[in-house]
Every structure is written in C-alpha cells, then in structure tokens.
Amino acid sequence: MKAHLKSLEIYKAISYEKHHDIGxxxxxxxxxxxxxxxxxxxxxxxxxxxEVRESAFGRKHxxxxxxxxxxxxxxxxxxxxxxxxxxxxxSVEVYQLLNKERYxxxxxxxxxxxxxxxxxxxxx
Numbered sequence: 354m355k356a357h358l359k360s361l362e363i364y365k366a367i368s369y370e371k372h373h374d375i376g377x378x379x380x381x382x383x384x385x386x387x388x389x390x391x392x393x394x395x396x397x398x399x400x401x402x403x404e405v406r407e408s409a410f411g412r413k414h415x416x417x418x419x420x421x422x423x424x425x426x427x428x429x430x431x432x433x434x435x436x437x438x439x440x441x442x443x444s445v446e447v448y449q450l451l452n453k454e455r456y457x458x459x460x461x462x463x464x465x466x467x468x469x470x471x472x473x474x475x476x477x
C-alpha cells in the first residue's frame with residue numbers, strides 16, 4: 354500500500370493531474386484496498402481511476418473496461434449486486450468497442466459474473 358501511495362505522490366509531482374499513470378496508481382490503490390476489505394476506500398480509488406483514465410484516453414480504451422471491472426468486484430464483495438452488475442455491463446460495453454477477438458476471454462469471464470449476479474436473490 355505504501356509503495357502505491359508513494360508512486361501516486363511521485364506521479365502527481367512530475368505529471369499533470371489527469372495523466373494516465375496517475376489513473377494507474379488510483380486503480381492499484383483500489384485493488385489493494387479491496388483486498389484489505391477497505392471497500393469504501395477501494396470505491397473512491399477506482400472511481401478516481403475511471404475519471405483520470407477517461408480524461409487521458411477517452412471512453413474507448415481497455416483501461417476503462419478494466420477499471421469498471423475492478424469497481425464491480427468491490428461492489429460484488431460488498432453484496433451490492435445491482436451496482437456490481439452495472440459496472441460489469443459498462444466494462445463489457447467498452448470491451449465491445451475494442452477489438453472483440455482480442456478480449457474474448459475476459460468478456461466471457463465478465464459475462465459469467467453478470468449471469469451469476471442476475472441469479473442473485475438480492476438484486477433489484
């Protein structure tokens with residue numbers, strides 16, 4: 354965690370606020386916080402990652418899809434299945450804008466998550 358925070362600090366010092374490396378740092382901080390069970394922090398970092406990455410790349414980029422997948426994972430672990438489903442669908446949407454064949458495996462995995470969530474009794 355400390356290394357990712359230091360990385361973010363360095364990137365902020367040498368880059369502009371919406372540089373993709375800053376987005377990457379936010380994404381990895383989101384992953385670490387999710388793995389530590391710090392879900393609110395994880396959501397905050399993943400949302401910042403999406404904002405920065407969309408600013409740097411636009412909507413049609415693999416990192417945007419990856420970020421929505423990460424955010425969906427956090428919501429799923431929290432039991433917030435509707436929000437997780439929304440994130441996974443956004444991730445698939447972005448992957449579909451890209452070269453589909455290259456991302457078939459990850460799209461298949463995402464569709465499996467989506468199908469599983471649709472079967473959850475807690476979903477709205």
